[in-house]
Amino acid sequence: MFALRGNGPAEALGLQEPMPQLRFPVSPGRLFRLNHVLALLLLAVDCITRAWRIQLASRAAGGALSFRDALRLNLYGEAASTFTPNRLGGEPARFLGMTWSGGGMRVVTALVALGVEVAAEWPVFGVVAISLGAFYVPDWSHAAERFLAHSLARDLLALELIVLVVLIVIWTLQRLVRAGAIRHRVRRQWRVALAHVRRAPWWVLLAGALLTVVSLAARALILPALVWGQPGAPPLAVMFFGSLALLHAPLLVPLPSGGGGIEVAFLSGFAGDFGVGHQVTMLLLWRFYTTILLTALGMYLLVRTHGAAAAKELFTVGWFRRR
Numbered sequence: 179m180f181a182l183r184g185n186g187p188a189e190a191l192g193l194q195e196p197m198p199q200l201r202f203p204v205s206p207g208r209l210f211r212l213n214h215v216l217a218l219l220l221l222a223v224d225c226i227t228r229a230w231r232i233q234l235a236s237r238a239a240g241g242a243l244s245f246r247d248a249l250r251l252n253l254y255g256e257a258a259s260t261f262t263p264n265r266l267g268g269e270p271a272r273f274l275g276m277t278w279s280g281g282g283m284r285v286v287t288a289l290v291a292l293g294v295e296v297a298a299e300w301p302v303f304g305v306v307a308i309s310l311g312a313f314y315v316p317d318w319s320h321a322a323e324r325f326l327a328h329s330l331a332r333d334l335l336a337l338e339l340i341v342l343v344v345l346i347v348i349w350t351l352q353r354l355v356r357a358g359a360i361r362h363r364v365r366r367q368w369r370v371a372l373a374h375v376r377r378a379p380w381w382v383l384l385a386g387a388l389l390t391v392v393s394l395a396a397r398a399l400i401l402p403a404l405v406w407g408q409p410g411a412p413p414l415a416v417m418f419f420g421s422l423a424l425l426h427a428p429l430l431v432p433l434p435s436g437g438g439g440i441e442v443a444f445l446s447g448f449a450g451d452f453g454v455g456h457q458v459t460m461l462l463l464w465r466f467y468t469t470i471l472l473t474a475l476g477m478y479l480l481v482r483t484h485g486a487a488a489a490k491e492l493f494t495v496g497w498f499r500r501r
Contacts, residue, residue: 216403223396231389239290251275257476261493298386398422412450420449
């Protein structure tokens with residue numbers, strides 16, 4: 179008792195260093211392997227949560243989808259998204275996986291399932307966009323005031339032009355439907371699917387949104403996991419939000435996988451400065467785990483299961499004109 183009071187707990191127990199200075203040394207090679215294990219675990223969490231999400235949406239739509247089929251169709255979508263502008267081939271590839279997997283899901287049921295999933299994930303994308311804006315524009319409140327006060331007439335004109343473009347797109351789609359460019363059977367299937375999506379239980383949408391949050395966070399944390407424990411690593415917030423923004427950049431850039439813009443932004447330090455000689459290495463590792471690995475698996479499974487012709491159709495969505 180007196181020893182503990184006089185010398186402190188560390189010295190009384192025979193330890194040579196105070197407790198705050200104790201360290202568990204890890205060799206660089208072992209730490210490097212641990213980084214890769216963490217990246218693979220986060221990628222597995224991403225794949226599992228997305229599989230659960232489409233399974234939940236399928237059950238809400240009245241269909242049944244096994245976990246294995248859910249994983250496979252998401253890999254189809256990952257591969258097709260990588261090779262098509264604005265990731266346009268992702269949903270057709272997943273739709274193919276749903277209607278051809280196992281006994282095959284009915285077309286309307288597959289449309290309802292995809293609609294329920296989209297209804298659950300897009301609000302999360304909205305929150306992500308707001309979070310990215312708040313992170314990269316710290317003085318967003320002052321910027322909003324300047325936006326409302328400066329050149330109001332010009333800003334209103336820009337908003338009116340956007341609304342006009344939206345109205346023109348809606349009018350064009352209506353004319354196509356009336357002219358018969360979209361077949362009656364397809365229109366009826368979409369109407370039935372949208373009606374079922376509107377009646378989806380709220381808890382299904384909430385659970386899908388939570389799974390989407392876990393999926394997005396897991397994939398965005400792959401970059402921090404690759405440098406966890408490394409000296410001189412960039413701040414966690416910079417890597418997390420930078421990775422999150424770059425992962426969703428292909429939705430806005432009309433070129434496959436961002437058309438090289440993602441690589442340029444990464445090398446310029448958008449997701450963190452990893453030091454001279456390490457920036458390219460980190461880019462290659464990050465792209466391997468977030469894009470290349472799943473794309474290669476999806477291509478292999480798609481070609482092996484449905485043939486090269488089906489893969490060609492999906493990988494050329496948005497590129498070539500159909501005849």
